[in-house]
Amino acid sequence: MKGINHDRGYIFALCLLITIFLYFHISIYELTQVFLFWVIGTLYLSPDLDARYSRSKLRIGHFRYLFIFTKHRGFMHNLIFGIFICVIMGYFGYWGARLGILGSAMVHIIFDSIF
Numbered sequence: 001m002k003g004i005n006h007d008r009g010y011i012f013a014l015c016l017l018i019t020i021f022l023y024f025h026i027s028i029y030e031l032t033q034v035f036l037f038w039v040i041g042t043l044y045l046s047p048d049l050d051a052r053y054s055r056s057k058l059r060i061g062h063f064r065y066l067f068i069f070t071k072h073r074g075f076m077h078n079l080i081f082g083i084f085i086c087v088i089m090g091y092f093g094y095w096g097a098r099l100g101i102l103g104s105a106m107v108h109i110i111f112d113s114i115f
């Protein structure tokens, strides 16, 4: 799937999530935390960091060299890896950050598997 379509999917899923949050009266603090980390997950920490050419890889500057030896759709597209990262974040109490990062990664992986 092309990157722009991924971004559209991220935005659509985020709007849906915000609507659900507003319906259930989730606090604005938690909503803001989810929103910020969703955007960070979309723009900078996308699972496509392992791709040879990805827009998120270009955005992270010199950190892109960390992903030189990874193959596309390898461990970065593994849901277990994403859940592991989110469990660590949840351990420190940032459930909004966890939901934002995991949610955007899950949307990406689902879109990759469908299209």
Ligand SMILES: [Zn+2]
Binding pocket: 047, 048, 077, 108, 112
């Ligand atoms: Zn991908």
